[in-house]
Amino acid sequence: MMTTLTKNPAARSDQRPARSGRIRRGGIRRYGDLKIALFFIAPAMIGFVLFYVVPTIRGIYLSFTEYNILGDPEWVGLDNYAAIAKDPLFWNSLAVTGQYVLMNIVLQTALALGLALLMDRVAKSTLVRGALLLPYLMSNVIAALLWFWMLDYQIGIVNQFIEWAGLPRVAFFGSEEWAIPTQALINTWRHMGYTALLIFAGLQSIPQHLYEVAKLDGASPFQTFRKITMPLLRPVLVLVLVVTVIGSFQVFDTVAVTTQGGPVNATRVIQYYIYQRAFTESDFGYGSAIAVILFLILALVAFIQMKFLKGNESDLD
Amino acid sequence: MKKSLGTVAVAAAMALSLSACGGSGSSAESAKGEISYWLWDANQLPAYQQCADDFTKANPDIKVKITQRGWDDYWSTLTNGFVGGTAPDVFTNHLGRYGELAENKQLLPIDDAVKKDNVDLAAYNEGLADLWVGQDGKRYGLPKDWDTIGLFYNKAMLAKAGISEDQMKNLTWNPQDGGTYEKVIAHLTVDKSGKRGDEAGFDKNNVAVYGLGLNGGGDSSGQTEWSYFTNTTGWSHTDKNPWGTHYNYDDPKFQASIDWFAGLVKKGYMPKLESTVGAAMADTFAAGKSAINAHGSWMIGQYTGYKGIEVGIAPTPTGPEGKRASMFNGLADSIWAGTKKKDAAIKWVEYLASAPCQDVVASKAVVFPALKASSDKAAAAFKAKGVDVTAFTEQVKNKTTFLYPITDNTAKVKGIMEPAMDAVVSGKQPASSLTEANNQVNALFK
Numbered sequence: 001m002m003t004t005l006t007k008n009p010a011a012r013s014d015q016r017p018a019r020s021g022r023i024r025r026g027g028i029r030r031y032g033d034l035k036i037a038l039f040f041i042a043p044a045m046i047g048f049v050l051f052y053v054v055p056t057i058r059g060i061y062l063s064f065t066e067y068n069i070l071g072d073p074e075w076v077g078l079d080n081y082a083a084i085a086k087d088p089l090f091w092n093s094l095a096v097t098g099q100y101v102l103m104n105i106v107l108q109t110a111l112a113l114g115l116a117l118l119m120d121r122v123a124k125s126t127l128v129r130g131a132l133l134l135p136y137l138m139s140n141v142i143a144a145l146l147w148f149w150m151l152d153y154q155i156g157i158v159n160q161f162i163e164w165a166g167l168p169r170v171a172f173f174g175s176e177e178w179a180i181p182t183q184a185l186i187n188t189w190r191h192m193g194y195t196a197l198l199i200f201a202g203l204q205s206i207p208q209h210l211y212e213v214a215k216l217d218g219a220s221p222f223q224t225f226r227k228i229t230m231p232l233l234r235p236v237l238v239l240v241l242v243v244t245v246i247g248s249f250q251v252f253d254t255v256a257v258t259t260q261g262g263p264v265n266a267t268r269v270i271q272y273y274i275y276q277r278a279f280t281e282s283d284f285g286y287g288s289a290i291a292v293i294l295f296l297i298l299a300l301v302a303f304i305q306m307k308f309l310k311g312n313e314s315d316l317d
Numbered sequence: 318m319k320k321s322l323g324t325v326a327v328a329a330a331m332a333l334s335l336s337a338c339g340g341s342g343s344s345a346e347s348a349k350g351e352i353s354y355w356l357w358d359a360n361q362l363p364a365y366q367q368c369a370d371d372f373t374k375a376n377p378d379i380k381v382k383i384t385q386r387g388w389d390d391y392w393s394t395l396t397n398g399f400v401g402g403t404a405p406d407v408f409t410n411h412l413g414r415y416g417e418l419a420e421n422k423q424l425l426p427i428d429d430a431v432k433k434d435n436v437d438l439a440a441y442n443e444g445l446a447d448l449w450v451g452q453d454g455k456r457y458g459l460p461k462d463w464d465t466i467g468l469f470y471n472k473a474m475l476a477k478a479g480i481s482e483d484q485m486k487n488l489t490w491n492p493q494d495g496g497t498y499e500k501v502i503a504h505l506t507v508d509k510s511g512k513r514g515d516e517a518g519f520d521k522n523n524v525a526v527y528g529l530g531l532n533g534g535g536d537s538s539g540q541t542e543w544s545y546f547t548n549t550t551g552w553s554h555t556d557k558n559p560w561g562t563h564y565n566y567d568d569p570k571f572q573a574s575i576d577w578f579a580g581l582v583k584k585g586y587m588p589k590l591e592s593t594v595g596a597a598m599a600d601t602f603a604a605g606k607s608a609i610n611a612h613g614s615w616m617i618g619q620y621t622g623y624k625g626i627e628v629g630i631a632p633t634p635t636g637p638e639g640k641r642a643s644m645f646n647g648l649a650d651s652i653w654a655g656t657k658k659k660d661a662a663i664k665w666v667e668y669l670a671s672a673p674c675q676d677v678v679a680s681k682a683v684v685f686p687a688l689k690a691s692s693d694k695a696a697a698a699f700k701a702k703g704v705d706v707t708a709f710t711e712q713v714k715n716k717t718t719f720l721y722p723i724t725d726n727t728a729k730v731k732g733i734m735e736p737a738m739d740a741v742v743s744g745k746q747p748a749s750s751l752t753e754a755n756n757q758v759n760a761l762f763k
Contacts, residue, residue, distance in 0.1 A: 069400055070421035152595040154606065174591030176745075263591060263743060264736045279393050281728045282417065 056295075063289035068282040080289035090290060092265050093273040096180060100269060101248045103184035108244060109237075111188065112195035117225075119196065120203045129200075132193040140190065144254040147186045148173065173259050176266040183254050183267060191247075195240055202236025203229070238309040242302050249298055270294055348660035349378040353405040354650075356383065357391045360618055364681040368674040372665060379661045399423050402655060406662040407669075410458050410651040412448055412721045413538070413731075416560075418651075419451040420725070425652040426455035430663045436670065441687045442713055444720060445647045452560050452725075458649030459670035460687035462678070464614040465643040465718060466545045467708035472627035474526065474608040478504050478513070486708075488634035490546050492573040498546075498634040499581075502528030505608035506586045514586050521585025528586045530607030532598040534738035537564075537731045537758075538722060541612050544644045547574040548719050549636020559723035562762045564730065566737075566755035572748035579742050590743040602626075613646075614709040618683055621704050632708040643709075645718035647687060685709070726761045733757050 038045075063080055065073035084090050119129050135143060151158050151172040159169045172182040206229065214224045252271035255261065261268035261276065268276075270290065278287025356365060362385050369381035384405065386394055392414060398404030410418070418424050431438070438446040441460050449458040470485060480501055489496035505528040506514030513519065514528060535542030538554070550570045555561025565571060581587035588607070602610045603623040611633065612620070620628050633641050650669045652662045668674055675686035679695035682702055686692055692710070699706045712718050724730070737754035740746040 068421065069396065070423060148595060153592040154596045154601050155604070156595070169592075171589070171591035171594065174589075174594035176591075176743075259594060262736065262739055263594065264740045264745065268736075276732060279396070281732050282396070283729075 059288045060292055062285055063292045065285045067284040069284050080286050084289055089265065089268065089273060093268050093270040096268060097249060097270045099180050100184050100251055101245060103181060104187055104248045105245055108188045108192050108195055111192045112199055115192060115196035116199035116203055119200045132196060135190045136194040140253040141257050143190045144186060144257045148258045151182065174263055176263050179259055179263060179266045187251065187254060195244060198240050199236060202233050206232045238305060242305050245301060246298050348664060350658055350661060351380040351382055352407060352658050352661050352665055353382045353384065355405040355408040356385055357388045357409060359385055360683050364678040364683065367677050368669060371673065372668050376664065381665060404653045404655060406656040406658055407650055407652055407665055410649050412646060412723050413727045415457055415651065416723055416725055419457050423654050424457040425654045426457060427652065427663060428456045431456060434667055436667060440689060442689055442692060445687050448559060448647055448720065449649045458651040459666055460647050460649045461669055462684045462686050463645060463647040465645055465709045465712045466541055466611060466613055466633055468609050468611050468631040468633060469620045470609045470629050470631060472629050474505060480504065482629060485631040490634035491637045492550065492577045495577055496634065502586050502609065524585050526605065527588050527607045528609060529581060530598045530602055530610040531588050531593050533593055534590060534742040536738055537734035540644050543575060543578050545611060545633040545642055546636060547571055548642040549638060549640060550574060551638055553719060554722035555724055558720050561724050564755055564758045567752040572751060575741055575748040579744055582744060590739060615684055617704060617706065630705065630708040632711060641712060641717045643712040643718050644721055646721040729761055730758050
């Protein structure tokens with residue numbers, strides 16, 4: 001690879017002295033690199049343009065239209081956005097999603113950090129480490145349905161245990177108070193192994209000698225964790241947070257296969273509301289407009305996280 | 318030579334594009350090949366598979382490929398098919414959906430074919446054929462079956478409570494005290510220490526058997542949940558049906574009825590709404606957790622199929638105006654406007670709506686076919702299985718049915734009414750809160 005890259009431009013300049021005489025070698029090399037680079041980028045680029053850029057632009061366009069998918073989109077300017085601002089269900093969906101994200105992320109990150117530390121220090125067997133990842137290997141829908149039945153009010157095994165323990169049955173999915181925490185817990189259960197794996201990788205990149213030095217200096221395990229592990233783990237943690245927060249905001253499948261927005265509006269999260277407006281009620285313009293707003297919110301959240309947690313700097317440098 | 322070649326090419330291209338455009342036009346060719354047909358009820362698949370086999374025997378040029386898809390993703394897959402051009406040629410259609418599909422020009426009007434082939438619309442149960450004439454006056458389907466609502470009850474529980482089957486057949490109801498219907502429900506409710514709902518010391522927070530099962534809040538139609546009593550008061554969902562443009566959820570008569578319904582939960586006679594998320598109402602009935610379930614005739618097979626439970630079926634109670642009421646819903650087969658095999662599709666739809674196929678459906682005793690003669694055969698087939706279905710058929714005979722509310726914007730109306738009704742039935746809001754929801758609903762029609 002390297003040899004072709006360095007040889008080719010020279011060969012070319014030999015062949016066409018008249019034209020390349022005044023062009024500096026660097027310029028030619030850049031041009032040559034571009035061709036090869038494009039070749040290698042193309043597969044990813046085509047997918048990115050076809051499945052991300054085009055749909056995004058089309059979605060933004062549709063958000064300014066009234067469109068029921070079977071007819072033609074009709075330009076309505078900012079009407080959808082004006083209606084959304086006055087739509088109590090939209091604000092409700094933001095609040096519900098916010099609750100979900102908060103519960104899901106706080107729990108998931110704390111548990112994953114704990115698991116990662118255990119994986120790093122205690123559970124060194126590949127089997128145990130692999131087992132932690134098992135829930136993540138399950139499809140979201142299966143995981144949700146599994147818990148949906150286990151937590152069922154009438155026939156769920158969990159409620160059976162609760163009753164044996166002498167406590168009243170809990171409508172995990174049916175009551176407005178429990179529905180969102182239940183879904184947040186299910187997804188925490190499913191994702192914490194994977195998140196732990198990411199953090200574990202971060203832990204392993206911390207140079208071992210720092211711990212040895214800390215030990216020599218007589219630092220307690222807690223001090224080591226606070227003064228060495230946490231600061232050096234920060235870039236990885238920020239990345240994990242950005243990724244999981246974005247994923248968490250987009251919760252949909254769990255809701256779609258269990259409560260479908262109910263009871264009343266307790267689990268009508270933003271993605272489910274978009275789906276309901278667009279696909280159930282054939283209001284694709286309105287749905288697209290909410291999707292654009294979600295896009296902006298996520299971009300802002302990611303920006304704030306990167307900026308204030310300094311995710312792209314490492315204290316190792 | 319050169320020139321003529323060019324002309325041929327142009328002519329060929331034109332012919333190609335013309336034939337592409339005229340794909341849905343009728344030609345002798347199109348009454349051939351394979352047509353696709355979708356339905357959602359797995360229980361009915363064997364009956365329709367047999368219809369398809371018989372149809373192909375009579376028309377060897379046409380094959381029918383049947384696909385069954387669950388109700389939950391039937392409509393979104395269908396919509397995707399309309400847009401992507403992969404929708405089935407013929408599909409089972411629902412009253413709550415077809416208005417929107419017709420308006421968006423996704424359905425093929427079949428008036429000409431019905432006229433030409435002399436389909437006798439009077440042979441169907443009254444009103445069923447008219448349901449499928451859209452707002453534009455065109456016909457978009459031929460009726461295939463119908464359903465009404467009845468009360469499924471656990472015979473052993475009734476016997477233990479000393480309630481006779483005669484009493485069950487003559488229940489009365491009113492929104493003030495619930496009539497004998499509420500008395501029976503209360504008496505059938507038993508708490509964990511064995512006290513009945515109408516006895517002193519009944520513990521409504523520890524109920525073992527509920528007198529009446531609950532399916533859900535009932536969203537916009539309340540088909541099996543509440544319409545069978547709300548509509549005995551003279552109330553109806555819309556100003557006219559089909560194609561009403563004003564909903565009446567703000568009517569005090571309706572709200573009083575719904576308050577009574579929500580009151581059953583507060584009294585401990587009906588399960589809390591929150592406990593209905595998950596296990597199906599029919600299954601909790603089978604598990605002995607409710608004594609009576611109001612449900613549709615399409616559930617007969619399921620209720621009578623549970624082992625170890627003797628099930629009786631009673632008609633819905635008589636209301637303040639001296640009559641019973643049951644929603645009358647019917648399905649039909651419609652043709653997708655984009656079909657490339659129009660003639661074959663029409664033939665298949667007419668066959669589905671004809672006696673040979675509807676008699677096959679009747680013989681399987683799963684649903685009531687739309688043809689009057691076939692309906693009677695279905696009732697006989699149910700009887701042969703030991704199931705008395707008079708509770709469902711007498712509503713039609715005595716003309717105590719009312720039609721499923723057909724309007725525009727049904728999906729949006731449901732979107733508004735579902736959470737609103739849930740809030741009332743779960744006791745979070747009084748029924749008067751439905752006035753606000755009703756305003757939102759009616760704003761859709763402005």
